[in-house]
Amino acid sequence: MQPLVHKNTSDAVATAVRHMIVDGELTAGERINEVHLSQQLGVSRTPLREALARLAHEGALETIPRIGHFVRALTVDEVEQLYQIRPLLDPEALRLAGLPTKEKIGRLRELNESIASAKEPDDAISADDEWHIELVSDCPNKILVDLIKQFIRRTHRYEVALMREKKNVVSATTNHRSILAALKRGDLDAACNALRANLESGRAPIVAWLESREATSRKS
Numbered sequence: 001m002q003p004l005v006h007k008n009t010s011d012a013v014a015t016a017v018r019h020m021i022v023d024g025e026l027t028a029g030e031r032i033n034e035v036h037l038s039q040q041l042g043v044s045r046t047p048l049r050e051a052l053a054r055l056a057h058e059g060a061l062e063t064i065p066r067i068g069h070f071v072r073a074l075t076v077d078e079v080e081q082l083y084q085i086r087p088l089l090d091p092e093a094l095r096l097a098g099l100p101t102k103e104k105i106g107r108l109r110e111l112n113e114s115i116a117s118a119k120e121p122d123d124a125i126s127a128d129d130e131w132h133i134e135l136v137s138d139c140p141n142k143i144l145v146d147l148i149k150q151f152i153r154r155t156h157r158y159e160v161a162l163m164r165e166k167k168n169v170v171s172a173t174t175n176h177r178s179i180l181a182a183l184k185r186g187d188l189d190a191a192c193n194a195l196r197a198n199l200e201s202g203r204a205p206i207v208a209w210l211e212s213r214e215a216t217s218r219k220s
Helices: 010-022 034-041 045-058 076-097 102-117 121-135 142-154 156-163 166-184 188-201 203-219
Strands: 061-064 068-071
Touching (some): 034 045, 045 061, 076 203, 102 166, 121 142, 121 156, 121 166, 188 203
Antiparallel strands (some): 061 068
């Protein structure tokens, strides 16, 4: 890991640490050494601590008071559980939000093109998160929207592996276009069904990546 250059914010640090976890540079159960990690990333302890708190909130780290942060394992079981929930929450939020305006559909199309043209997986993830939040932003049940945002955060470390593969980015944007096409023709039920399929589609490639990762780890 190269030191962060001109990116000493907690956002950049959180992104870097998240990638280190996904790449196995920080292993499951490992205690985060703040001194060493801040030196490695070339940042001060303040943005590092902010980033670690954020990652703990995402579920990427476990925090033990007065002891420190520990890396939580990436597991198939967690993926299976996480990816069962969003297909329930998001379609219901879209149903409650109702058909969007032409202006909203336009914004969603622009965001989808941002996903498609993203050069880095984290840019694709950010644009994809923004797309899904924008899609359900008119839902009157704000607690439901907050739950969706919570689960978006919880899947960030898995989405890194997903969006590194261009074929998965293409799949996501294609699915989004199907959702938008249904909304444009006024078919809310079809849009909700397409959204459910979109959210379910990420599970299989992430599970395959995890199983491959575990097999490689056993051999080494």
